[in-house]
Amino acid sequence: MGYIKGEDRNQTFLFPESIDDYICEDNPVRIIDEYVDQLDMKELKFQKAICANIGRPSYNPKDLLKLYLYGYLNRIRSSRRLEHEATRNIEVIWLLKKMKPDFKTIADFRKDNKKALKTVFRQFVRLCDGWNLFGKELVAIDGTKIRACNSKRNNFSSKKLERHIQYIDEKIDTYLKELEIGDQMEASERKPNAEEIQQRIEELRNRKEKYEAYQDHLEKTDSNELSTTDPDSRLMCNNNNNVDVSYNVQATVDSKHKLVADFKVTCKPNDLGELDNMALRAQTVFGVQKLEVLADKGYYKAEDLKKCVDKHITPYVPKQTYSNGTGDKDFYTDQFCYDAEKRLYRCPAGKELYYTRNRITKAKGIIGYDYSNYEACQSCQFKERCTKSKKGRSIYRHVDQDFLDTIDLQTETNKEKYKLRQMIIEHVFGTIKRGWGAYYFLTKRKLSVSGEISLSFLAYNLRRAITILGAKEILNRLRETRELALAKAD
Template sequence: MPHLQGVSRDAVILFPPTLDEYITADNPVRFIDAFVDSLDLEVLGFQCVIAATEGRPAYEPADLLKLYLYGYLNGVRSSRRLERETQRNLEAMWLLKKLTPDHKTIADFRKDNLTALQQVCREFTRLCKELELFGGELVAIDGSKFLAVNSRQRNYTPEKLRRALKEIDEKITRYLAELDEQDAQEQTVTLVAADELRTQIARLRVRQEHYQSVQAQLERSGQPQLSLTDPDSRSMPAGQGTVVGYNVQTAVDSKHKLIVAHEVTNTVTDQDQLAPMAQQAKQALGVETLAATTDKGYYDGEQVQQCLAQGVTPYIPKPHTSVNQQRGLYTKDDFTFDRQRDLYRCPAGAELTFRFATVESGRATRYYATPACRTCAVRARCTQNKGGRRITRWTHEHLLDDMAERVKAHPEIVAQRKALSEHPFGTIKRAMGQGYFLMKGLLKVRAEMSLTVLAYNLKRVLNILGVPKLIAAVA
């Protein structure tokens, strides 16, 4: 049996008379077109919505926005690749009505409408809320590191600069010593020629001046680290190593794993992100109360206190960071607190009573101790302090005790965190290939992330409802 044969390239083919016939009724580009047309771009803050009366005609912001939404939905983000899509992709041709803007026009649109692009993402979130796609009861908050346009070699800390300058100084000293030794011995033939040594020393001097300039720049900035390509990016721990990038925070609703709120920061850890993200999620969902679950990296008493004041009930497992545990000694968890009597009871049965209150690192702290440590039989297993064991307690630590009881009573809520939070990040980074930024600067990457989040949510909603229902919702 012969193989399948294609049509001859010289054959005359009758294409459909209109471009619209190539686009099926359930093609996502039809919703993109209807969604953008339903937006008031001028209210959202887009530039050049009203055409100028003079000068060369400009592209409508709606057309360029449609192109970007289509591109991010299909993993095409760079302006040059989007330019090519408008020239060869039937869906892009239909969406832009065969307009072919150049890559600079496309890139400038994204750069000039940073805040407006974030508003478009919020508009789609509102649409999801109107379609009752959010449960509004539980969100999972998590963070992930996204790569910046900045290599690790162009990120500096004081310690990294100190080591680099020290290494250069040692090399220069060694090369100079070799030159002096050659001069003293009057050698004409050596392993490394004198002129080559001088060339290497000159190169080291140039590097030394560069590092000294970076060091001075870092000191003037007052920041703990400095990135040369993207000044807002930071070196952050990620997985088994470090990356130079940004910390992307998301709050994911438990009903359909849709992202209800997101933020991009350059803070290295997640510790101070709980309350801001919980508040954003609560506002986006429009609810009075909300439950939020996170991992141990968000465990912070003041953040928990702020959440409770905002009507958000956090579920965070307590991390084990006690130094005494590493030493094989009793930890604070081995002591029982009596809230009514305001005292701790140690494993040996002694009572540690309140002694004094102070403020440490901005936290109101209470100290508890007992004289029984002097004659305690298990003192060697409890403390190495000559003055006996002391227990510190944050003034509002009862909030953390209550949260520990909630976590213990509802382990299923904490168990949902990974399934909810990791799904969007995995889809965005692996399936969509958008685990890195193309733009530089915190304001720009925030706009870029808004397009990515919108594309992720749109993919989910298209699978849940389908194109016809979505078009009907914005009609």
């Protein structure tokens, strides 16, 4: 019995096959084609949405958007690889109707339509909302670090610049001494002549001037660091304790079908100060008055939590646990009990810590209170386990601690609901970064990066919608929408 054999490559057909025959009816590429064809590119403010009357004809932005959306759905983000796919991939050949744009045209489309790409993402969110794919009751908010197009070598802080300049000064002094003294090197080594040494000194001085210019820039802009390749990126620590020049991408994911409702790219290395902003944006996107929000302890900030509560948003955020310096968990801050009536703290050893002073800042005034009992600490047998301070242990109480206690109790009593956070939002980041390889950005500057990540989130939402509703159902809904639009136009 023989093997299964293909057809003869030289065989000719009486009636040539259609490319459309190679694309099955439930292929996602048909959804991309139908969805993008219904977009109003002029309303979305895409470049070249209106054909120019003079000059060389340009590609329709709809076709290039289809190409990018297909690429991001299939782990292909590079413009050169997309160019290659247009010549070999039958799905792309079908999608673009045999057009073959070059990589520069493909790359320029993403560069020239940064804001428009974000608008397309929002438009698809509204479309999913119309299909009742959002629950609009419970959302999870989290951030992830995505590596920027800027190496650590091209990122400078004040301390790093000082080290470089000090090293250059020492190196210049060494070369100058060689010129003055005329050190004799070993016979086996070639001795650099005076001209070569002068050239090296000049190179070092030029590099020193460059670093000093970076220092001046940091002082004038009051910045902590400077990235030379991508000025908006910052040095950040990711979950694996690796340090990279990155962006912090904030995302809001709805709990019903794990669809991304909103996102934001920030240059901050931490999540503090983003909870109220993202929650209020989600409230606006959904058009609801009440909303429940899940977030990890990186968002635990009294000001943000109060703003959420004032806007009828219920936050579930676990509190931060602060160590005591010795690493003994029995003497962490959360082991000290507060007595509201007597206005004091009781330590794990049973000692009482009394109010001593207000903690004040110029910008905010009183931000908290300090409690201590140094006399009792001196005679305490657990002092070495409790603190490294010679005076004794001091406890800080936030000015809004009573409010924070209600948030802590609220989160504690809704533990089962809070456990849903990882299942809701971590899958999104895992799919995009690990599954689709988008753990680094190809573009530079914050606006371009926002346009790039919007394509990733748009592709993710499209993939989720296909999984939930099925390709045929989405195609039917899109075609019904097109028919209704044509009927209204007539």
